[in-house]
Amino acid sequence: MLDPKLLRADLDATAARLAVKGYTLDVARFQAMDASRKALQADMEALQNERKLGSKEVGALMKAGDTAGAEAQKAKMSAIGDKLDSAKAQFDALAEELNQWMMEIPNLPHPSVPEGQDENDNQELRVVGTKPEFDFEPVDHVTLAENMGGVDFEKAVAVSGSRFAVLAGQVARLHRALAQFMLDTHTQEHGYQEAYVPYLVQSQALLGTGQLPKFEEDLFKTDSDHYLIPTAEVPLTNLVRDSIVEDLPQQWVAHTPCFRSEAGSYGRDTRGMFRQHQFDKVELVWLTRPEQSWEALETLVSHAEAILKKLGLHYRVVNLCGGDLGFGAAKTYDIEVWLPGQQNFREISSCSNTEDFQARRMQARTRNEQGKPEYLHSLNGSGLAVGRCLIAVLENYQLADGRVAVPEVLQPYMGGLTHIG
RNA sequence: GGAGAAGUGGGUGAGUGGCUGAAACCACACCCCUGCUAAGGGUGCAAGCUGUAACAGGCUUCGAGGGUUCGAAUCCCUCCUUCUCCGCCA
Structure with missing residues (x-):
């Protein structure tokens, strides 16, 4: 598998090297997938953070004896949980798609490899x-x-x-x-x-x-x-x-x-x-x-x-x-x-x-x-x-x-x- | 195949619901002390993703996958692997 950083940092050069091997890199597809991956990941992590902090709050409220407050907080966190589930599902699906695509990209040729077809x-x-x-x-x-x-x-x-x-x-x-x-x-x-x-x-x-x-x-x-x-x-x-x-x-x-x-x-x-x-x-x-x-x-x-x-x-x-x-x-x-x-x-x-x-x-x-x-x-x-x-x-x-x-x-x-x- | 036990960071190994990404020890790195040697003291030390000029910060990961819960290394289910005993076998 190629280093994903190489694709992000130097996409065109990487595509050119793959061309030596006769492989056409779908540059547009990668850019699209990676952009949405990034967005989905940010969303998901924000929700995870919110839930983590909010859940700790439940524990604190209960310790303080504020049962009603704790219940209210639980309900809020439950809603976050639902949002998180769908965000995670989207992210997982895309990550899997990206990974499968990456697994089928061949290795880059060394500079000393001569050009040629067969x-x-x-x-x-x-x-x-x-x-x-x-x-x-x-x-x-x-x-x-x-x-x-x-x-x-x-x-x-x-x-x-x-x-x-x-x-x-x-x-x-x-x-x-x-x-x-x-x-x-x-x-x-x-x-x-x-x-x-x-x-x-x-x-x-x-x-x-x-x-x-x-x-x-x-x-x-x-x-x-x-x-x-x-x-x-x-x-x-x-x-x-x-x-x-x-x-x-x-x-x-x-x-x-x-x-x-x-x-x-x-x-x-x-x-x-x-x-x-x-x-x-x-x-x-x-x-x-x-x-x-x-x-x-x-x-x-x-x-x-x-x-x-x-x-x-x-x-x-x-x-x-x-x-x-x-x-x-x-x-x-x-x-x-x-x-x-x-x-x-x-x-x-x-x-x-x-x-x-x-x-x-x-x-x-x-x-x-x-x-x-x-x-x-x-x-x-x-x-x-x-x-x-x-x-x-x-x-x-x-x-x-x-x-x-x-x-x-x-x-x-x-x-x-x-x-x- | 049958019965039982266990899977936590480079290693050993604590940890039975929030204060644990994780004690302690070993290994490793750096520093100090010590005239060799041996020993001693201190500090640091998981990985990946994200993020930053660089720090910081955020997320994930405690065999794997599901489930319960506001919250899981910790509870439940399934699977895998390892160990012990029995059976079978080249």
């Missing part, structure tokens, strides 16, 4: 490594994994429908090895605290991180009013909701499945396991003091990159343009890995600083140097998407005979195996 306008920052050379025609992960009996899409369809996969044998093991390797690297080399978190969360957690109220259609919901997490960012970031945290920064890592209904993306990436309703991800979350978050974003990206470097995968880092930025992000770096099966760079990690956008929704605060509470900053990034990383390893390490070499760093997690298939 992913074509993203800014490539660096390309790391080189494309693997093959002296044969490389195939995609579907062909590779199916040929070694490591994936079965038909069985998955039979069990769960489209956009699910069943992994088997050494491919399933490689998938597990990747997650373990990532978790170990982040906890042992990058200073993260490992967490095991709930996969089912309540709506308020999703409101906190910004998936709700706007993006309900992307989520799976249970009939017990829980939602399946679309990312571990939700439970991890909400670890500090409704609290004042003084020991910052905190770095959390968790390996979880993620569930996305991907409404609106039918027809995209239908082949293979690139886009699934369920996938595993190792998620990194930072909670920082406000002045630390931009440096933390650079560090966070470097941690995600470290995994790709250790795996020897070719990738690039892009700075998302305004139009491609997510709802809560002030700035996002996507990491895209090279997939020989698609002859393309594809997203494998997304690292964002939300500044105080999520913190304000969660009421997550720290204390500044004067000891005053202020919203902390939250960041999140994939370190990495495990399923997509599996695809990358299979396709980049494929051999002419259909087998796949196991990257050296993964071999300890594979019982020393150097090849699968």
Whole structure:
């Protein structure tokens, strides 16, 4: 959520910044709502004050033995009470309307975010490594994994429908090895605290991180009013909701499945396991003091990159343009890995600083140097998407005979195996 | 799932209808005293909204939501959570 003060103090400038993100702020509507909010609040508070003082008067009159006076005063206060009830009802209704409207306004982009409409306008920052050379025609992960009996899409369809996969044998093991390797690297080399978190969360957690109220259609919901997490960012970031945290920064890592209904993306990436309703991800979350978050974003990206470097995968880092930025992000770096099966760079990690956008929704605060509470900053990034990383390893390490070499760093997690298939 | 107890400020914890936004203690900050250390004394210290040049002032908030009342942390109802005991269970 944006700082309401920003809207009151600098409405036009704020609208201009939101426009970079492709969001049109309804300036007139805000001004109208805020003006009546102010008037209603003043009315209501005046009545509350009148009642408070008048009610004390009742007590004083009774103590003085003036029963008749007290009764008369009671009657007067009763009338004030009725007026107050209606003033309060009006105020509450408007405050709720304003709040709902505010909850659907995206975060402001950082000044370093390039302008642009979509992913074509993203800014490539660096390309790391080189494309693997093959002296044969490389195939995609579907062909590779199916040929070694490591994936079965038909069985998955039979069990769960489209956009699910069943992994088997050494491919399933490689998938597990990747997650373990990532978790170990982040906890042992990058200073993260490992967490095991709930996969089912309540709506308020999703409101906190910004998936709700706007993006309900992307989520799976249970009939017990829980939602399946679309990312571990939700439970991890909400670890500090409704609290004042003084020991910052905190770095959390968790390996979880993620569930996305991907409404609106039918027809995209239908082949293979690139886009699934369920996938595993190792998620990194930072909670920082406000002045630390931009440096933390650079560090966070470097941690995600470290995994790709250790795996020897070719990738690039892009700075998302305004139009491609997510709802809560002030700035996002996507990491895209090279997939020989698609002859393309594809997203494998997304690292964002939300500044105080999520913190304000969660009421997550720290204390500044004067000891005053202020919203902390939250960041999140994939370190990495495990399923997509599996695809990358299979396709980049494929051999002419259909087998796949196991990257050296993964071999300890594979019982020393150097090849699968 | 059954029975009982409890939810108050950063923490512990008083408070059963107006004098309580809330005692006391701890933590924290500043000051004083004390030649280290330890200890002692004083002051301040919830948040949000509103308001002010800045103070002041006003309103809200004692798990959540309803209700009773002129007035609710305090009484009533519903819900949630935590703890203890029992049952069940990976």
